[in-house]
Amino acid sequence: MKQLKLAMLAMFAFLTVSNVSAQDENNPWVVGFGINTIDVRIPTEFGDYVKDYIGTGEWADNTLPSISRITAEKYLDAGFTLQLAGSLNKIKTFRTEDDSDLLYWAIDANVKYDLNNLVGDTSWFDPYVYVGGGYTDMDTYGGEGMLNAGVGFNTWFNDNLGLNFQTGGKKEFAGKVQDHFQHSLGLVFRFGGKDTDGDGVYDKDDACPEVAGLKDFNGCPDADGDNIKDSDDACPNVAGLAALNGCPDTDGDGIADKDDACPTEAGTKAMNGCPDSDEDGIADAQDKCPTEAGPADNGGCPWGDKDKDGVLDNVDKCPDVAGVAANNGCPEVKPVITEEATAKLNEFARAIYFNSGKTTFRPGVTGKLDLIVGIMSEYSKANFNIEGHTDSQGSNTLNQKLSDRRARAVLDYLVKKGIPSSRLSSVGYGEDYPIASNATRDGRAQNRRVEIKLRK
Known part of the structure; x- marks a missing residue:
């Protein structure tokens, strides 16, 4: 005991x-x-x-x-x-x-x-x-x-x-x-353990069994003593930073000296380690105006504005005539179609009625369609999207298909009357976008409609 x-x-x-x-x-x-x-x-x-x-x-x-x-x-x-x-x-x-x-x-x-x-x-x-x-x-x-x-x-x-x-x-x-x-x-x-390189790390756990190293690195060496093993160290013989794979950064700009075009002067990665004081993307050494931002094709100096319209000459499509930025420095261009003409289009479009459950037009509708053709012909640079809508009677699937076919019927009529098909597109929305209550007869009639939108 x-x-x-x-x-x-x-x-x-x-x-x-x-x-x-x-x-x-x-x-x-x-x-x-x-x-x-x-x-x-x-x-x-x-x-x-x-x-x-x-x-x-x-x-x-x-x-x-x-x-x-x-x-x-x-x-x-x-x-x-x-x-x-x-x-x-x-x-x-x-x-x-x-x-x-x-x-x-x-x-x-x-x-x-x-x-x-x-x-x-x-x-x-x-x-x-x-x-x-x-x-x-x-x-x-x-x-x-x-x-x-x-x-x-x-x-x-x-x-x-x-x-x-x-x-x-x-x-x-x-x-x-x-x-x-x-x-x-x-x-x-x-x-019974084997340690070929004698570094205190057994071969079974030694990532570098024939080269003496450190236990912290599974037996691999760190020649420069920067706590980064040589196999992961891009600069194994010069102590450096872990963030830079073991390489030094003399100017502290976050770019390893070996990759830095200006290793003793802090700069930016975009400039390969060289400074760009005016941040115009041109290194100070190549910038004719290092303290004023400017484009490379002007030597780093800023562009002028001859017509004083606020659009610099290098992007001004009309540098000698004052214009607006929305038109690249050229004078403002009138819209391809007036608001009044757009309103007329939708007024005529709401008068397009179809036979119940069909894609054929009711009597008198073709007259409204001809008025629409006239407006579209007058504004030949405008493009349009024809949208078909139905009321909620019937299934959603059938209403969707019916609205697609009705919008397409309008488009086909306009093309037949001379409007280029490249200016037109059509889509059906079924019963998803009512403009009146589907609970009344009048409301349902309003929801069975065609709308014409300016396509941008």
Whole structure:
């Protein structure tokens, strides 16, 4: 019992003063040695079960005061490890205190699963569960194969040295060996990792296994010491900034010196690092008027305005005659059609009536259509869109199709009368845009209409 308590105290002492590191897969081999204790008395009641398991009364009686357990382990894959263990013990407490003097020995093979694969790496602490089997001999009772299961953990003091605690139960099948618990505590050593370049980063995790580097960069070097590994550093031999892929920026303008046409004078990216004081897109060194914004085709100097119409000469289509900006500096042009003529078009369009549910015109409508032809012919530069509308009677789908066909019927009539089809377009809106209530006969009549809009 004293040995177990001393080992536990040693574990906590190590944890407080040691430089711990995460368990890794680079050291696939582990050997360990320590002590073990056997608890044969397994109660039937749950409460007594817990009390007996936590209690340590028989631990002292069933523990040898020397190294009594040796293990060898090999990491497999995906958190699984094969553990081989041999243990030796003396059992003095079997059913009652100090009632036996039995020699105990066991050889076991267990498969461990590292729980860090489920909860995330905890650096120095590696808990696990295990299951396996082995052969156990209990002196005069004989020996037999047993099923093993339990839990344990490793606490690592550094990359290679750690402390192991494991506890679990053994289940018999042949009735020779009593079911029992086995607890163990010992030191473990892991080894087998390969580090070709000797930089302290194992080859398996080393992105540059043949070139010594830094742990922070997965084993890759940083020759200029700017905290950017050489493989990502556009200027690996000159310390620079992370924002510039490791290259320096002497003038602090955000452009790496290697790409800066004026590396000692702050400038803009648009000017390849050179200054542009008047922000006209021409570097000061090439700008004839560096403090006045102007276009490149005028040497960086501003344009004049000969006709004083507010439109600079370089964009003025009529530089010698005052005009308006809307017409590129030329005098204002009258609209292609007057508002009065537009109003007349819509007045005539509202008088276009169709036979019920059809695309044929009612009597007298063609006279209004001829008046529309006259206005469109007078304003030959204007283009028009003919819009058809219906009332809400009937389905929306049928009304949509009917409005399309009626608008098209008007367009076809106008083309037949000489209006170029390139000046016309048509569209139907069905019952979606009423101008009066569809609840009344008069309202529905108003909604069955054609409108003509100026097409811009």
